[in-house]
Amino acid sequence: MTGLRVTSLTTSYGRGGRVLDDLGLTVPEGELAAVLGPSGCGKTTLLRVIAGFVRPDAGEISIGGRTVCGPGVQLPPERRGIGIMAQEGALFPHLSVVRNVAFGLRPLDRGERRARADEMLELVGLGGYGDRMPHELSGGQQQRVALARALAPRPALVLLDEPFNALDSGLRSGLRSDVRSALRAAGATALLVTHDQEEALSAADRVAVIRAGRVVQSGTPQELYERPADPWVASFVGAAVLLPAVAGPGAAHATTALGRIPLARRADSGGGADGTVVLRPEQLRLTDPSDAAASASGQVTEVRYHGHDALVLVGLPGLDQPVTVRTAGPLAVRPGDTTGLLVTGGAGFHRDSTDRTDGTDGTDGTDG
The missing domain is CATH 3.40.50.300 (P-loop containing nucleotide triphosphate hydrolases)
Structure with missing residues (x-):
């Protein structure tokens, strides 16, 4: 029942x-x-x-x-x-x-x-x-x-x-x-x-x-x-890394500022190639910038230490906002350092659409 x-x-x-x-x-x-x-x-x-x-x-x-x-x-x-x-x-x-x-x-x-x-x-x-x-x-x-x-x-x-x-x-x-x-x-x-x-x-x-x-x-x-339904849900339900991306119909990878990222599910066949890749901060790993396996490298802009883990913000060429990395254990980087980034696991991919994804609804905000 x-x-x-x-x-x-x-x-x-x-x-x-x-x-x-x-x-x-x-x-x-x-x-x-x-x-x-x-x-x-x-x-x-x-x-x-x-x-x-x-x-x-x-x-x-x-x-x-x-x-x-x-x-x-x-x-x-x-x-x-x-x-x-x-x-x-x-x-x-x-x-x-x-x-x-x-x-x-x-x-x-x-x-x-x-x-x-x-x-x-x-x-x-x-x-x-x-x-x-x-x-x-x-x-x-x-x-x-x-x-x-x-x-x-x-x-x-x-x-x-x-x-x-x-x-x-x-x-x-x-x-x-x-x-x-x-x-x-x-x-x-x-x-x-x-x-x-x-x-x-x-x-x-x-x-x-x-x-x-x-x-x-x-x-x-x-x-x-x-598996959030769209980028807005992804960013509302927990921390999210949202990256502009390109993926053709049925593609198993998307091209982003972090390089070529594997997708958790193949891109659907509808719409254009442009969209947004969704990653969680724990899917990113800090690595030596000279590491051949690194997806990209950037500069550490901020470190937010929480004891049990830390959030490391890394600026990448071509992105207006830094990406967030969640890392555990002793911190090996400080603001100003150059670090490599490695992507683990598959990303979500959402094609661009005309639907609103900013969460606003035109109400006056009196109801919670």
Whole structure:
């Protein structure tokens, strides 16, 4: 059974144009999907429409095989079987932790509510915290309580609206992992809205990238990173090296400023020969400029050291922007040095087209 299916969803706000434009999205039951996109692309509107807070102009939404929105159907939020984990937790400050978690369990008797709330607190690692008040908890603990509250009624779908934004980077990583584990343990279908690429790739089973109100690519994190649909997706989902290139129909290689680069898949037969090669920074290796195997040589313009690795920017003749190399281990180069570059693995190739690839959508940016 499909956990969530969104079909041909269209939504507009007055004269501001379409925020969601014939959007489609499917999340299998029990999976966590991340919706990723720049500010103004329609992420927050999608979440609000699924939750039932905004009525769409057209389209259909089904949750757990049940249509909650469509022609002649518009169920209110409380009848959709959805749990929501908001950005700030949104706990009731006058209620204890256990009463916050049990708030949506009114149909059950008092003992059953307490037992279910305690079970959910154990699931999120807060067993024994039930009698505390929200102000006695850290930000991360408050978010765990919010997740427990969202899961307590056994919803068909959990919506997570950028729930880690208010936390510091060190806490975010650990909490992301814990939330993911809790969702899996509960067997919940979940949709995470985020603008953080690392968060989407590390936490989700699948990622849907939205641009201008449409899903431009959906797949596993590995599929999106290794086979992006176009150069814009490539540069949005992780760091990318984009190079002007020439490759004839069916070619296995492309000619670039880095020399002749092998392609991961043969170039398609449509369109002209001009296009863009997509590489990831870890596919480039620094080597001695006299190395016969080097694809090209250039001058190091900047080194960004991160401890576990470093990004080395190298300027090449004929390119306006330096290329980025991700390297591990002791650094052997400094700004001003000349270095050779070696390409490993196959590159993606995308032929030039008239489609917009800059990610802008003509909206006013009020929706996240």
